[in-house]
Amino acid sequence: MIVLPRAMMPIIVACWLYYLLGVVVVGQYEWQTRDAFDEIRMRMDKVNDDNCQIQHLGDLYLPEDAVSHLPDIKDININPVFPNRTALLHLHNMALSRSFFWSYILQSRFIRPAINDTYDPGMMYYFLSTVADVSSNPYINASAIYFSSNMSYSPSYRGFFNKTFPRFAPRTFRADDFNDPIHLERISTRNTFTVQDLGAFPTTRLSDDYTTDFYRINEWYKKWLPDNVDKRHDTKTTYQIEIRYANNTNETFTFHGPPGADEYPGPVKWTRPYFDCGRSNRWIVAAVSPVADIYPRHTGFRHIEYPTYTAVSVMEMDFDRIDINQCPKGKGNSGPNRFANSARCKTDTTEVYI
Known part of the structure; x- marks a missing residue:
């Protein structure tokens, strides 16, 4: 017979109660297998601003179907836009709007002969x-x-x-100013922006050249650039704009722009979610649309100038702010969707007869 000291009895009773409560609490749930949500969460937690420089290239990107129900210009006014996709639709429209704007601005110098080639927008105009x-x-x-x-x-x-x-490459991203000394509440105002020219870098640092593979996260650049125009010089879609001047005169100007809405794949492409390493250090998604221009310029020989994509307009938003659809595949959720059927809800119910 084993006799336990009186002082150990409370400890033994507490251990048994902890064990029994643990069994009761855990036992009411079934074992949850790892699903797509857990895999994406693990991949996101694996990368941070301290180790992103040495991570494998594939670890800086998430699967393309991690963002479902992407807005498509071909579906607008045909299929409904979900309320939780209006921010993505605005991102899509802003990228397309900037593409049209810069394509027109860069080619509008042909409306009248340039006296000293100063009709192009100034460098500060791009930043602002x-x-x-x-x-x-x-x-x-x-x-x-x-x-x-x-x-x-x-x-x-x-x-x-x-x-x-x-x-x-002028770029502006929203900075997190919660830790600024002037913000005593330590709450981000979301009104602080970091503006920089990513094209200004030492020639010895190839990892800062956004046109090369050394940049690693430049999928937005490779979506449209470099544009290799071969054989034909009329490969870019043309648009017309009607201008009415203050002296009541009219003019119709034709310029080259992004692909039309009826073309494949359309004027806007989406990138995979990626970790913005060394910049904002967040997981973001980008909408990309090309900017067209006449190249080369100022030759005096119009027959050797041809339209081509000279730049891309890139709009980005946080991946964390995009809702996911965990319902099973069906109408309204036909895919591609990495998170389909990953909800932890019970699929059947139990009836009780009294």
């Missing part, structure tokens, strides 16, 4: 435009315009046509 994109909507996390190599012109460079910037 991206700031306006981000400040106009709380769901847009970043806005940028990435020019292809030697295809961005400055109005300050007068004369011959080949005076270009090697790289030019």
Whole structure:
């Protein structure tokens, strides 16, 4: 017979109660197998701003179907847009709007002969435009315009046509200012923006060149650029705009722009969710639309100039702010959807007869 000291009795009773309560609490749930939600969560938690530089390239991206029900311009006014996809639709429309805007602005210098080639927008205009994109909507996390190599012109460079910037990429992203000394409440105002030219980097740092594979997260650049126009010079869709001046005169201007809504794959492409390593250090999704221009410029020989995509307009938003659909596949959730049928709800009920 084993005699236990009186002092140990409360400890033994507490251990038994803890064990029994644990069995009761855990036992009412079945064992949950790991599903797509757990896999995506693990991949997101694996990468942070401290280790993203040494992570494998595949670990910086999530599967393409991690974002379902992406807005498509071909479905607008045909299929309904879900209420939790209106922010993505706005992201889509903003990228397309900037694409049309910059395509027109860069080609509108042909409306009248340039006296000294200063009709192009100034460099500061690009930066302020991206700031306006981000400040106009709380769901847009970043806005940028990435020019292809030697295809961005400055109005300050007068004369011959080949005076270009090697790289030019004005970008604005929303900064988290919760830790600023002036914010005593330690709450982010969402009104602080970081603006920079990603095309200004030392030539010795290839990892900062957004046109190369060393940049790693530049899927938005590869969606449309570089644009290799081969054989035909009429590969870009044309649009017309009617202008009425203050002196009551009218003019119709034709310019090249992004692909039409009826073309495949359309004017806007979506990137996979990716970790914005070294920049905002968040998981984000981007909508990308191309900017068309006449290239090369200022030659004086119009027959050797041809329309091509010289830049891309990129709008980004946080992946965490996008809802997921965990219902089984069916009408309204036909896929592709990585999270389909991942809900933990019971699929059957129990009837009790009295």
